[in-house]
Amino acid sequence: MIQVERTDGLMRVVIDRQDKANALTREMLAGIAEAARDAARDHAGAFVLTGAGKVFSAGADLDEARAGLATDPVWEELSGAIAALPCLTVAALNGTLAGGAFGMALACDIRLAAPGAKFFYPVMKLGFLPQPSDPGRLAALVGPARAKMILMGGARVPAEEALAWGLVDRIVPEGGLDAAVEAITADALGAKPGHAAAIKAMIG
Template sequence: MSSSQPLVSVERRDDDVAVLRIENGKVNALSTGLLEQLEGAAQALIDAPPGAVVVTGGDRIFAAGADISEFAGPDEARAVGTCFLRALNAVADIPRAVIAAVSGVALGGGCELALACDLRIASDRARFGQPEILLGIIPGGGGTQRLARLVGPARAKDMILSGRQVDAEEALRIGLVDRVVPAAEVQDAAIAWAAELAAGAVAAQGLAKRAIDRGFDVTLGSGLELEQELFTQVFATDDARIGVESFREHGPGKARFTGR
């Protein structure tokens, strides 16, 4: 069910970073109304991509799981699961680097939202988990798939079958997050990281992201063929021309890219 209340906001900054923020009360529950807005916001970023994206939520709760009041039987579960699939796939499909900035708790669907991003930066007080098993159910927003691909099947099973939470230190150790910073710094650190990426060859970044993500779904041989196809495509961009010419004239690391 759609919600007329704004539950997702997008701020496009002067440094070409878009900050997508979840805003649904104290716990940031991922209701179907919020998920529909999230899908729309992500689609807008696909259609007119910035240089990079930061996805964030509340200071104490990044995002909780699904809205439990919407749970009932299999038919309702299918509707909720479809909303999660569409929204989080849209986030994952943004053709730029997407960084989750997790200040506090990311459980269930909130953890799955962070997993749909390309990179994750967490505060030192953050906690992650897929506690659905404690309700007698399983993750329905990609947790069984994205978590296993990120940390490996055994670690994913440990978290999902027990429902236990991991703190920021453990999340960093197992590869669930990429950076941990003090709580007061997580938003600024995420934006600074995104701005650094946004100043690079973002068209090439988008193609590299596509090669990596789609390569997981196919055989190694097919993935290598996909890489060759995208490697060829990237040479049609202005950034490839600028980068190669700059390297020839000035050496590495001096190019000023246009993002086209």
């Protein structure tokens, strides 16, 4: 359900549970976190996270969420592992991003989105708190009021609005995500070790 591909310094992680809208189990979350730690150990030049099919991820698997996954520290471990990566990190959002899946995308340096993607995080409706680092990262991108619209007001944000808000950095034409990822990671993959980390440290 998690595919990890390594090619010339690029680590590409694909969420592939299409029959369940790529809903995330604890095992899948742990697998993505391990891939991020592997990317750090292997000195990957870029780390890309995407989904298979038409949805990036619907968030937590509902059965596991009710059984405790919604409050499991594995979400924070995952987003922390991605945020700590010294290489360029890209969320290639092939479709809708929902719920707890926000955390891993917010932890990435860059977010690319397919035209039909939608973004929502219904923690208020479901009675859960967001993962601890998500509100701060979200507010840093879109501002406090818009973060509250998403987390408290149940806003469902289409790709065009997400771009205007700063939630995503670019909308990629249909079918163009792979080419966009290749273009945006090319310089990082060609750089000497440590160069991306130095620039990230300067940006903060």
